[in-house]
Amino acid sequence: MKRITKRQFLKRSFAGICGVSCLGKEGFAFESTSNVQEYKLGKYSREVMFYSETPRGMRCEICPNECDIRQGDISICHNRINVNGKLYTVAYGNPCAVHIDPIEKKPLLHFHPGSLVFSIATAGCNFSCLNCQNWDISQTSPYKTRNEELFPEAVVTSCINNKCPAIAYTYSEPVSFYEYMYDTAIIAREKKIKNVLVSNGYINELPLKKLATYLDAANIDLKSFSNEIYLKLNAGTLQPVLTTLKILKDAGVWLEITNLVIPSWTDDLDMIKRMCNWLVLNGFSNFPLHFSRFHPMYKLTQLSDTPFQTLLKAREIALAEGCAYVYIGNVPGKNFENTCCPKCKTVAVERKGFTILSNRLKNGKCSSCGEIIHGRWN
Ligand code: SF4
Numbered sequence: 001m002k003r004i005t006k007r008q009f010l011k012r013s014f015a016g017i018c019g020v021s022c023l024g025k026e027g028f029a030f031e032s033t034s035n036v037q038e039y040k041l042g043k044y045s046r047e048v049m050f051y052s053e054t055p056r057g058m059r060c061e062i063c064p065n066e067c068d069i070r071q072g073d074i075s076i077c078h079n080r081i082n083v084n085g086k087l088y089t090v091a092y093g094n095p096c097a098v099h100i101d102p103i104e105k106k107p108l109l110h111f112h113p114g115s116l117v118f119s120i121a122t123a124g125c126n127f128s129c130l131n132c133q134n135w136d137i138s139q140t141s142p143y144k145t146r147n148e149e150l151f152p153e154a155v156v157t158s159c160i161n162n163k164c165p166a167i168a169y170t171y172s173e174p175v176s177f178y179e180y181m182y183d184t185a186i187i188a189r190e191k192k193i194k195n196v197l198v199s200n201g202y203i204n205e206l207p208l209k210k211l212a213t214y215l216d217a218a219n220i221d222l223k224s225f226s227n228e229i230y231l232k233l234n235a236g237t238l239q240p241v242l243t244t245l246k247i248l249k250d251a252g253v254w255l256e257i258t259n260l261v262i263p264s265w266t267d268d269l270d271m272i273k274r275m276c277n278w279l280v281l282n283g284f285s286n287f288p289l290h291f292s293r294f295h296p297m298y299k300l301t302q303l304s305d306t307p308f309q310t311l312l313k314a315r316e317i318a319l320a321e322g323c324a325y326v327y328i329g330n331v332p333g334k335n336f337e338n339t340c341c342p343k344c345k346t347v348a349v350e351r352k353g354f355t356i357l358s359n360r361l362k363n364g365k366c367s368s369c370g371e372i373i374h375g376r377w378n
Contacts (some may be wrong), residue, residue: 126236
C-alpha cells in the first residue's frame with residue numbers, strides 16, 4: 001500500500017479521488033512529513049513520554065495518529081523528531097502564546113465563574129481542521145513561531161504572580177505538547193493551582209489517564225458525531241474523542257463539551273440529535289454543552305456564519321434529549337450565556353459575554369427552588 005501524508009490525504013479527499021487504497025486501520029494511513037534537515041535538539045527538547053520502536057521508525061503513542069517518525073522527519077503535530085533512535089518533543093518550555101483569560105473564554109461556565117486562568121500554548125496540533133481559528137500557531141512548528149521561554153516552574157510562578165487560580169493548556173492543541181503540559185500540571189497541583197485542558201480530545205488512553213490525575217477541568221471539542229466528517233474536516237476520527245470524554249468523566253474531571261456548528265459540515269440536526277442522545281445515555285447530561293457559532297475562517301472562508309436559528313434548533317434538540325445545561329456561544333447579547341436552573345428556569349448566573357453580571361447560586365443550588373446546579377462553584 002502506498003502511504004501518503006495526512007495532508008495529501010485531505011487534498012485527495014477534497015479532489016474526490018481518494019479510494020479505498022489510502023485507507024488504513026483508523027480510516028486513513030499516513031506518515032510524518034519528510035524532507036526536513038533543520039530539525040535539531042536544543043534546550044526546548046525533551047524525550048517523549050510514550051513511544052516505541054517499529055520497523056518504520058519511532059512510533060509516538062501519545063495520540064491515535066501514532067506517527068512513525070524516521071530520522072529527519074517531523075511529526076504530524078509538527079513538534080516531535082527522531083534523533084538517533086530516540087523520540088523527542090521540541091515543544092517544551094517555549095510557548096508561542098501566553099495570556100491571562102477569563103475562565104468563561106475557554107469556555108467553562110460551571111467552573112469557578114469570574115476567575116482568571118493563565119493560558120499557554122506551543123505551536124502544533126494533531127488535527128488539521130479546515131476551520132481552524134488558530135491555524136497560524138496550530139499548523140506549524142515551534143521552530144517557526146515566536147516563542148517565550150517559560151519552563152514548567154516558571155509557568156506556575158507566573159500564574160501565582162498574576163493571581164490566577166488556574167492554568168489552561170489551550171489555543172493550539174495541548175496533546176501535541178503533552179510532556180510540557182504534564183510536567184507543568186504536576187507542579188501546579190503541588191502549589192494548589194488548578195489545571196484546565198482545552199482540547200480536541202484526540203489522545204490515547206494511557207497518556208490521558210496519566211494526565212487526568214492532575215486535571216481539574218476540561219473543555220473538549222466534540223466536533224461532529226460522524227467519523228466521515230472527522231476524517232474530512234479535522235483529519236481525525238470520532239471514537240477516540242468519545243473515549244476521552246468517558247475517561248475524563250470517570251476520573252472526576254469537570255467537563256464541558258463544545259460543538260461548533262459549521263454550515264453544510266456539522267449542522268445536520270439529525271446528527272446533532274444522535275450526538276445529544278449519546279451524551280445523555282452515557283451519563284453526560286449534567287455537563288454543559290456549548291453550541292458554538294462558526295465564523296468563516298482559514299480554509300472555509302467561502303461559508304457564512306452559522307444562522308442563529310440553526311443554533312437555536314440545536315439547543316432545543318439538546319434540551320429535549322435531556323441535556324440540562326445548553327449554551328450558545330459566539331452570539332453575544334441573546335441571553336444564551338446565562339446559567340438557568342434546569343427545574344424552575346430561574347437565572348442562576350447572569351452573563352454578558354465573558355462578564356458575570358450576577359451570581360445567585362447558594363452553595364451550588366438554585367436560590368429559588370433549591371435544585372442542584374452541577375459545577376465546581378467555589
Ligand atoms: S502527538 Fe503528535 S507525534 Fe504523537 S502521535 Fe499524535 S500527531 Fe503524532
